[in-house]
Amino acid sequence: MQLFHRRRDRFELFDRMDSPALNLTFNLDLPDVRPWCKEQGLAPFHVLLCAVLRSTLAVENFRYRILDGEVFRIDRLTPSFTVINEHNDLNFAQFAWTDDLREFVARGQAAREEASAMTELNGVFRTMTPRAAREQVFITCIPWLDFTSIQHPTANLGTPDIPSIAWGKFRDVTSGRLQLPFSVQAHHGFVDGFHVHQLAQQIAVELTTFMQA
Known part of the structure; x- marks a missing residue:
């Protein structure tokens, strides 16, 4: 929590606002992991999901959450x-x-099959404790659209402490590279534009590490 204590004054500034959310949508440039995924028999979405979630744990500012008015740091993700x-x-x-x-x-694909086979809304989140519910990052993928902005829903505009991340349609740019629209929403008391930049860089690092393993 040392990093948070250094920016507590920034947190207090933004947390007093009606909506302290920072929203950024940008073109994320990444190594083209798709040929490697095909060779390995791995689904590109789930590989990218793993890289994104690993990256949110690697960038400290994305680990902070609020519960009962107190800031704490998560140590794991669901x-x-x-x-x-x-x-x-x-x-x-x-x-x-x-x-x-x-x-x-494998677990992600099994979870996808289970949830997509349901007619009713999957209510597993309702069984989570308030703290466990904050050990998440809200992820959505809109693979049909090359979107330029998105508004993420929040249960309470005043506490957007659980980051929301979305990405869209993959597109080829140069040999060995791809781009996709990428959106990040987070509490501005925790996360600045620079930390979103760090997140983007870390995702590329994670994908490269996968392919080199």
Whole structure:
């Protein structure tokens, strides 16, 4: 928490605002992991999901949360993401964390199949304690659209402490590189534009590490 204490005055400034959320949407440039995923038999979405969530843990400022008015630091994440079911309605998939990439992808795919087979809304989040619920990053993927902005929903405009991340359609840019629209929402008391930049850089590092392992 040493890093947070250094910026407590910034937190107090933004936390007093009606909506302290920072929202940034930008073109994220990444190594093209798709050929490697095909060789390895791994789904690109789930590989990117793993890289994104690893990166939010690696950038300290994305670990801070608020509970009962107090700031604390999470030490783990419960992966979750949106899916669509057979009626094209949204649902939520969630699974237990693992550091092993292949197991992470397998668990993510199983969670996707389970949630997408449901007609009703997956209510697993309702069983979580308030603290456990904050051990998440809200993830959504809109692979059909090359979007330029997005408004993430928040239960309470005054406490956007759980980061929301979205990405859209992959597009080729140069040999070995790809771009995609990428959106980050976080509490400005914790996260500045520079930390979003760090997150973007770290995602590229994680993907490169996967391919070199």
